[in-house]
Amino acid sequence: MSLEVVVLAAGQGTRMRSALPKVLHPLAGKPLAGHVIDTARSLQAHRIHLVIGHGAEAVKKQLAAEDIHFVLQEEQLGTGHAVDQALPALDPSSHLLILYGDVPLISQATLEKLLAEVKPQQMGLLTVDLPDPQGYGRILRDDQQEVAAIVEQKDASPEQLTITEVNTGILAVTVEQLQRWLPQLSNNNAQGEYYLTDIIDLAYREGTRIASVQAESAQEVEGVNNRLQLAGLERAYQRQQAEKLMLAGVTLADPARLDVRGQLNTARDIFIDVGCIFEGQVDLAEGVEIGPYCLLKNVRVGPGTRVAAHSILEDCDLAGDNQVGPFARLRPGTHLEAEAKVGNFVETKKSHIGAGAKVNHLSYIGDAWVGEKANIGAGTITCNYDGVNKHQTQIGAEAFIGSNSSLVAPVHVGAGATVGAGSTIARDVPEKALAVTRAKQLQKDNWPRPVKKSAE
Numbered sequence: 001m002s003l004e005v006v007v008l009a010a011g012q013g014t015r016m017r018s019a020l021p022k023v024l025h026p027l028a029g030k031p032l033a034g035h036v037i038d039t040a041r042s043l044q045a046h047r048i049h050l051v052i053g054h055g056a057e058a059v060k061k062q063l064a065a066e067d068i069h070f071v072l073q074e075e076q077l078g079t080g081h082a083v084d085q086a087l088p089a090l091d092p093s094s095h096l097l098i099l100y101g102d103v104p105l106i107s108q109a110t111l112e113k114l115l116a117e118v119k120p121q122q123m124g125l126l127t128v129d130l131p132d133p134q135g136y137g138r139i140l141r142d143d144q145q146e147v148a149a150i151v152e153q154k155d156a157s158p159e160q161l162t163i164t165e166v167n168t169g170i171l172a173v174t175v176e177q178l179q180r181w182l183p184q185l186s187n188n189n190a191q192g193e194y195y196l197t198d199i200i201d202l203a204y205r206e207g208t209r210i211a212s213v214q215a216e217s218a219q220e221v222e223g224v225n226n227r228l229q230l231a232g233l234e235r236a237y238q239r240q241q242a243e244k245l246m247l248a249g250v251t252l253a254d255p256a257r258l259d260v261r262g263q264l265n266t267a268r269d270i271f272i273d274v275g276c277i278f279e280g281q282v283d284l285a286e287g288v289e290i291g292p293y294c295l296l297k298n299v300r301v302g303p304g305t306r307v308a309a310h311s312i313l314e315d316c317d318l319a320g321d322n323q324v325g326p327f328a329r330l331r332p333g334t335h336l337e338a339e340a341k342v343g344n345f346v347e348t349k350k351s352h353i354g355a356g357a358k359v360n361h362l363s364y365i366g367d368a369w370v371g372e373k374a375n376i377g378a379g380t381i382t383c384n385y386d387g388v389n390k391h392q393t394q395i396g397a398e399a400f401i402g403s404n405s406s407l408v409a410p411v412h413v414g415a416g417a418t419v420g421a422g423s424t425i426a427r428d429v430p431e432k433a434l435a436v437t438r439a440k441q442l443q444k445d446n447w448p449r450p451v452k453k454s455a456e
């Protein structure tokens with residue numbers, strides 16, 4: 001039987017107090033519903049149906065993908081009604097898993113366990129034991145301890161309210177079962193809603209066994225209703241990432257002060273200091289050290305590289321044994337060859353910095369190609385923009401650029417050439433030549449300084 005997934009995501013999320021639909025609020029940089037969709041994908045779901053309502057246009061725009069089918073639920077009449085909207089699009093011979101757009105941390109392992117537990121002609125329910133079951137639907141079991149029904153908080157008797165096993169909302173059914181049960185739901189209950197949970201009672205009465213599996217942790221079935229809960233799950237997620245990294249051989253100065261918002265691939269003996277953020281895909285090779293408060297987004301960092309405090313790197317590639325920062329900003333298209341150094345308050349963009357080259361202090365290197373072992377003095381600026389177009393600067397191997405020089409692109413400084421400090425270079429400098437554009441120093445011996453005129 002092929003698997004289809006329905007993700008309920010039509011609710012408003014009033015308690016978020018936000019113009020953004022709840023399921024689009026980011027957790028680890030990805031919309032809540034995006035996490036659920038990715039988990040559904042990991043189960044090899046044949047198709048994913050997203051039931052949307054509030055903020056439908058925004059949700060569609062952000063989550064559209066080839067394997068996602070959007071189902072509009074115009075009015076939110078309950079979880080049973082929501083699933084019913086998707087029913088016509090489901091293959092009658094499929095198995096169906098129901099997930100929630102605002103329950104982002106549900107794991108692939110737990111869902112696989114649930115699906116494996118359900119035998120043909122049964123249905124499956126994911127439950128969890130909560131010390132404080134307040135607000136959740138309670139699981140009612142019969143004398144044989146088989147699941148018999150779910151009673152919502154608002155419909156429960158005082159005795160039922162003491163039950164701590166609750167409904168996570170996540171369940172597995174066949175489309176054929178749903179076709180039979182959904183039309184029988186009524187909204188004759190405390191909330192006037194069509195409860196999906198009522199199908200449990202229908203299943204039980206017709207003799208269908210409800211296989212149940214307990215979630216591993218409460219966090220993975222926790223929903224987000226307000227920003228406090230969102231922050232709680234964000235920390236839980238980040239803690240998981242930190243634990244995975246530490247077990248993989250990364251030393252974290254403090255696992256509680258790390259944020260991974262994407263995919264961080266690591267090797268052995270990496271050290272990451274506090275307050276670092278990793279976005280997109282970041283690859284850190286063996287022996288890399290990342291100092292405190294760095295931001296790395298879509299970066300590959302070669303072995304033995306040290307990125308010092310407060311550096312920001314985006315869309316760049318570091319070959320290895322590099323030194324970067326503190327306070328360096330490597331913008332997209334920066335490529336450092338082995339052992340190249342980019343120091344404090346240096347900004348680079350679309351630039352190739354050759355092996356062993358140094359740009360140690362206070363420089364802007366944009367649209368440039370810097371050869372091996374070139375030395376770029378403090379305060380060097382590539383003037384790459386003429387107000388209309390960007391131009392290239394080329395600096396040959398072992399060239400020496402004196403401090404506070406401006407290189408007006410397009411311009412080429414030859415290999416081994418020297419540029420005197422304070423020069424403005426607008427013409428090409430041949431190999432091994434010296435170029436200085438600095439004005440001659442005027443000098444007067446024993447020069448009398450002006451003195452202040454006495455008041456009249």
Ligand code: UD1
Binds near residue numbers: 150169195
């Ligand atoms: C539901 C369950 C409850 C369970 C709890 C777990 C029902 C009747 N109750 O309660 O047993 O313990 O989840 O969190 O199912 N939604 C729609 N369309 C609707 C209504 C809801 O898409 O018409 C979506 C919501 O956006 C939300 C999810 O379904 O993501 C759950 O709906 P909600 O109203 O929050 O259900 P609960 O009262 O929490």
Ligand code: CA
Binds near residue numbers: 223
């Ligand atoms: Ca809820």
